[in-house]
Amino acid sequence: MADQGSEPIPRVGARVLLLDPNGRLLLIHEHYDYFGQERRTHWITPGGGIEADETLQQAAAREVYEETGIVIELAPQATPxxxxxxxxxxxxxxYDQVDHFFVVRxxxxxxxxxxxxxxxxxxxAIGHRWWSASELATTDERLLPPxxxxxxxxxxxxxxxxRVT
Structure with a gap:
């Protein structure tokens, strides 16, 4: 159980809004212990903490591959x-985590x-799902970020x- 009296550890994360050709967003379904009090579930984008000497872009690509098996590339100048x-x-x-989100289609x-x-x-891990914008807007599921x-x-x-010309 996490020690709720200790100072949170600062952490930087890189996450990816991974969209399929139809514009659906990939979310991963997870369960977790909420500060040791209760079991909860949420849907979250692929991603995680950056490692030493890793850029946000490199961390995002690594995390997507580790969690989904999908290979992506983000240019060094890609901005969240x-x-x-x-x-x-x-x-x-x-952890007190700041997540930076990139878009990949x-x-x-x-x-x-x-x-x-x-x-x-x-x-x-519970599973994964590709979500449409309308499904995200109407779901009662816990989404991160909300x-x-x-x-x-x-x-x-x-x-x-x-795309408008």
Missing amino acids: VHRTGRLWSGGGNV LEAEADVVAASPTPEEVAS DIANLLARINADDAAD
């Missing part, structure tokens, strides 16, 4: 489209099979504006 902060517990620690359908998940990911439906709508609106 969103940033959120959250407290979470794991491995007996409490797949050109073809992709099978999702974790390539090299961590033991914690194996223990917490504003992900609005974020996806904004991204889709920006993309539509970019």
